[in-house]
Amino acid sequence: MSYEPLDSVWEGSDAELLEKMLDFYPRREPEAILDATVNAGRFWRGSDRPVVGMDIDSAFEPTIVADNRDMPCADASFDVVVYDPPHIGNQGRDKSCKDFESRFGATVPFLKAENYSPGVLYPAFCREAHRVLVPEGVLFAKITDIVNNHRYQWCHLLMIGAAVAAGFTACDMIVKVRKGPMRSTKWKVAHHARKRHTFWLVFRKSEKCE
Numbered sequence: 001m002s003y004e005p006l007d008s009v010w011e012g013s014d015a016e017l018l019e020k021m022l023d024f025y026p027r028r029e030p031e032a033i034l035d036a037t038v039n040a041g042r043f044w045r046g047s048d049r050p051v052v053g054m055d056i057d058s059a060f061e062p063t064i065v066a067d068n069r070d071m072p073c074a075d076a077s078f079d080v081v082v083y084d085p086p087h088i089g090n091q092g093r094d095k096s097c098k099d100f101e102s103r104f105g106a107t108v109p110f111l112k113a114e115n116y117s118p119g120v121l122y123p124a125f126c127r128e129a130h131r132v133l134v135p136e137g138v139l140f141a142k143i144t145d146i147v148n149n150h151r152y153q154w155c156h157l158l159m160i161g162a163a164v165a166a167g168f169t170a171c172d173m174i175v176k177v178r179k180g181p182m183r184s185t186k187w188k189v190a191h192h193a194r195k196r197h198t199f200w201l202v203f204r205k206s207e208k209c210e
Contacts, residue, residue, distance in 0.1 A: 006021070006174075014142065015043050025172070026080060032052065033052065033081075034080070036125070037082075052064065068125050070128065076131075076137075080139075083125065085121050122158055123162045134205070136206050137205045139202070140202060144198040144199070150192075171204050172201075172202035174200040176199070178198065
């Protein structure tokens, strides 16, 4: 694999960026890639990468129908794992939890006491991702910070903490710029900057990055 520099800010599509990252970060050409949140497979349209798609919703016809916090996969069976968890909450009125279960198959409530943080999903997933990756394997995680009830949710920090606790080394971060910020018609006055970016975080199943 030849070396080509990769910028830390990306303004193209996620699919284009993933292609660049798959050429840049793995120690060798990936022979098995797990997309643990494949959904409709938009990252891989037109790709000839060896991707196994996992999703909890059978309607998307993934290769594996399963919860990515309990993967029916052998230890050390993938070179790369890709993760794009839910990050957009219910915009309507609610009682004690958001509707992530019905919208994204999260299977656990996002509780008001935790300010509806999606970080509740990360620890169990990270433990499973670490288990199914080969030594020196790479985890790519697309994480978006959010503002909920006038509070900033530092989701990328929660993800880094969960991954490191699972045994990963946090290696890199790419800022992926959106065409426009996430908006709500209910926002009249906001005192947080509107988010025009997301983070692609890079972790390695190793004690070092280089």
